[in-house]
Amino acid sequence: MSGKTKTLRVRKTTVNALINYAMVIVVFAATQILIGQGAISNTIQSMLVPVCCYVVMAVSLNLTVGILGELSLGHAGFMSLGAFSGIIAATLLQDAVPAAPLRLAIAMVVGGVFGGVGGVIIGLPVLRLRGDYLAIVTLAFGEIIKNVIQVLYIGLDENGLHFATKEANLALSETGKAILKGPMGATGVAKLASFTAGFLLILITLFVVQNLVDSRAGRAILSLRDNRIAAESVGISVTKYKLMAFVISAVLAGAAGALYGLNYSSTVASKFDFNTSILVLVYVVLGGLGSIRGSIIAAAVLTLLPELLRNGAINDYRMLIYAIILILVMLVTNNPTLRGGVDMAVKRIRGIGKKEQTEGGAQ
Amino acid sequence: MSKQYPKPKLVPVPSTNIIPERDIDKSPILECRHLGIDFGGLTAVSDFNMAIGRTEIAGLIGPNGAGKTTDFNLLPKVYQPPRGTIMLDGRDTHSMTTAQVSRAGIARTFQNIRLFSRLSVEDNVKIGLHNQAAYPMWSGIFRLPSYWKKERMAHNLALELLSIFDMQDLADHQAGSLPYGAQRRLEIVRALATGPSLLLLDEPAAGMNPSETAELMDNIVKIRDTFQIAIMLIEHDMNLVMGICEGICVLNFGKIIAKGTAEEIQANPAVIEAYLGKKEG
Ligand SMILES: Nc1ncnc2c1ncn2[C@@H]1O[C@H](COP(=O)(O)OP(=O)(O)OP(=O)(O)O)[C@@H](O)[C@H]1O
Numbered sequence: 187m188s189g190k191t192k193t194l195r196v197r198k199t200t201v202n203a204l205i206n207y208a209m210v211i212v213v214f215a216a217t218q219i220l221i222g223q224g225a226i227s228n229t230i231q232s233m234l235v236p237v238c239c240y241v242v243m244a245v246s247l248n249l250t251v252g253i254l255g256e257l258s259l260g261h262a263g264f265m266s267l268g269a270f271s272g273i274i275a276a277t278l279l280q281d282a283v284p285a286a287p288l289r290l291a292i293a294m295v296v297g298g299v300f301g302g303v304g305g306v307i308i309g310l311p312v313l314r315l316r317g318d319y320l321a322i323v324t325l326a327f328g329e330i331i332k333n334v335i336q337v338l339y340i341g342l343d344e345n346g347l348h349f350a351t352k353e354a355n356l357a358l359s360e361t362g363k364a365i366l367k368g369p370m371g372a373t374g375v376a377k378l379a380s381f382t383a384g385f386l387l388i389l390i391t392l393f394v395v396q397n398l399v400d401s402r403a404g405r406a407i408l409s410l411r412d413n414r415i416a417a418e419s420v421g422i423s424v425t426k427y428k429l430m431a432f433v434i435s436a437v438l439a440g441a442a443g444a445l446y447g448l449n450y451s452s453t454v455a456s457k458f459d460f461n462t463s464i465l466v467l468v469y470v471v472l473g474g475l476g477s478i479r480g481s482i483i484a485a486a487v488l489t490l491l492p493e494l495l496r497n498g499a500i501n502d503y504r505m506l507i508y509a510i511i512l513i514l515v516m517l518v519t520n521n522p523t524l525r526g527g528v529d530m531a532v533k534r535i536r537g538i539g540k541k542e543q544t545e546g547g548a549q
Numbered sequence: 550m551s552k553q554y555p556k557p558k559l560v561p562v563p564s565t566n567i568i569p570e571r572d573i574d575k576s577p578i579l580e581c582r583h584l585g586i587d588f589g590g591l592t593a594v595s596d597f598n599m600a601i602g603r604t605e606i607a608g609l610i611g612p613n614g615a616g617k618t619t620d621f622n623l624l625p626k627v628y629q630p631p632r633g634t635i636m637l638d639g640r641d642t643h644s645m646t647t648a649q650v651s652r653a654g655i656a657r658t659f660q661n662i663r664l665f666s667r668l669s670v671e672d673n674v675k676i677g678l679h680n681q682a683a684y685p686m687w688s689g690i691f692r693l694p695s696y697w698k699k700e701r702m703a704h705n706l707a708l709e710l711l712s713i714f715d716m717q718d719l720a721d722h723q724a725g726s727l728p729y730g731a732q733r734r735l736e737i738v739r740a741l742a743t744g745p746s747l748l749l750l751d752e753p754a755a756g757m758n759p760s761e762t763a764e765l766m767d768n769i770v771k772i773r774d775t776f777q778i779a780i781m782l783i784e785h786d787m788n789l790v791m792g793i794c795e796g797i798c799v800l801n802f803g804k805i806i807a808k809g810t811a812e813e814i815q816a817n818p819a820v821i822e823a824y825l826g827k828k829e830g
């Protein structure tokens with residue numbers, strides 16, 4: 187190998203990462219142009235921020251499930267932590283930080299920090315254990331977060347934040363207002379989220395995850411997935427790198443949660459339940475474990491699909507079609523016999539073509 | 550009558566271990582004393598005493614199921630030894646984890662190959678270099694100067710190590726797609742990448758043809774000479790063991806039945822009965 191080929195060598199991982207950035211930027215620019223021309227309906231426009239949030243959720247969950255190889259069933263729990271802490275932070279800063287984009291950015295950082303703290307609290311004890319304990323504990327965590335927020339009342343007045351488990355106990359002054367009202371969730375939230383913010387969050391997520399994976403720490407995380415015993419034998423500490431991947435994943439989910447929460451005037455905790463965790467997991471599995479691009483595409487397409495199916499004659503059957511598409515894709519991408527069957531069918535179809543050609547040639 | 554205190558059985562320490570004469574002015578790199586482990590009712594290893602010189606190539610042989618691999622799992626603490634002591638470079642490894650023992654200087658290969666099979670050959674070696682070319686996580690995320698410096702260093706070191714086995718051109722291949730012999734060699738390269746002072750090879754020649762084995766023997770000696778490290782290997786290929794091993798240890802049913810040079814081992818009646826006798830006589 188000469189020095190020349192070494193310096194000229196462009197690595198496949200770098201190319202893949204650049205394609206992902208390019209894809210996101212092109213789609214964002216195209217969408218902005220279409221919005222300018224009025225070619226995108228209001229319903230679809232209202233879904234752009236959630237789409238961005240789910241893309242970030244899927245990419246970050248892929249870090250835990252696909253790249254680290256640990257099953258997490260409570261990713262929405264971190265989103266929930268991020269959403270409500272972000273809403274509270276944005277409300278607190280209403281007067282102190284008049285610039286909305288800056289307030290949104292701070293709220294997303296706060297959401298990320300809360301998500302990350304949740305990740306440490308869950309990950310530190312559980313990731314030391316061997317076996318699928320993480321799945322069970324994250325499942326419980328998601329439900330606990332939901333239930334706690336459903337009984338929590340948080341209010342703000344000139345004396346600061348008030349916490350209570352009953353609205354009457356909040357003891358707010360006359361000018362105070364309740365931000366979080368138990369089962370009713372957060373209400374009266376100033377909508378700060380924008381498509382551009384979502385786009386930037388996706389870019390940041392790609393930057394963090396892709397650069398991490400293509401570095402020393404990322405290789406250590408991948409080595410734990412491929413062969414834990416061998417990884418330990420070369421001096422990689424299992425708990426440290428498992429925790430690193432899990433916490434980064436939780437931080438990104440928290441930031442996505444903050445963006446999501448600040449996209450609506452009211453948000454309830456039950457929005458971030460087990461179903462949401464499973465939905466994000468479905469995006470990751472359908473996009474391909476470990477494939478960042480797959481996660482982006484699967485999350486974006488599957489979030490929009492139910493809306494896109496809403497028009498015309500198929501409207502009545504849209505959820506049915508959605509379910510069938512999901513099941514089919516899942517079966518084809520994950521079932522070895524079915525995948526083999528599809529491969530075989532493709533080969534046969536090609537074979538038939540060839541046969542006809544040769545027969546034609548012989549005649 | 551005076552009070553009766555329990556009377557323990559006294560055992561000699563340090564044990565009567567042997568190492569090559571040229572290493573005698575330095576303490577042994579590894580010394581095991583009374584090492585033992587049971588699996589249920591089965592005593593897989595018992596009273597294992599062994600010392601390895603700093604630049605020794607040591608052999609560990611014995612019939613199938615003798616406890617050789619179990620021994621190789623005790624030394625890097627894959628199993629925490631319930632009995633006995635392991636001294637690595639004069640340090641007791643009792644409280645260390647596998648990863649800590651690796652950083653302290655023991656590297657190993659596996660009888661059943663354990664590569665990071667979905668990753669590239671180069672990445673496998675770079676993972677071996679984890680603690681040799683270290684930089685913090687955020688430096689990797691934000692591509693700080695230490696990332697570029699250490700990554701370039703890791704890349705060059707990886708190719709250099711691969712060139713020991715003339716494998717540098719395979720750097721971009723997927724590890725799992727390599728032929729069997731190349732996978733075994735890659736495991737050795739990955740182990741060497743950790744910068745060990747003791748390299749444990751579990752059946753490095755398994756599945757190799759005679760010419761590959763001959764090349765491997767040359768390379769094991771070359772590795773010892775270049776890196777000035779100790780190597781302990783388990784092998785069923787007697788040509789390899791008798792050819793390059795200096796101190797040889799014979800295990801049978803978890804117990805050491807003989808220790809010595811190749812000539813001494815080949816002449817030992819207990820060994821002939823337990824092991825070599827079965828082969829050809
Ligand atoms: N984890 C384990 N649990 C129970 N028994 C075990 C375990 N590991 C090894 N053994 C048993 O301990 C004995 C020694 O096994 P070991 O793998 O050390 O043999 P070996 O000398 O390496 O043999 P071979 O030459 O076939 O590789 C065998 O009887 C084996 O079945």
Ligand SMILES: [Mg+2]
Binds near residue numbers: 617618619660
């Ligand atoms: Mg063995």
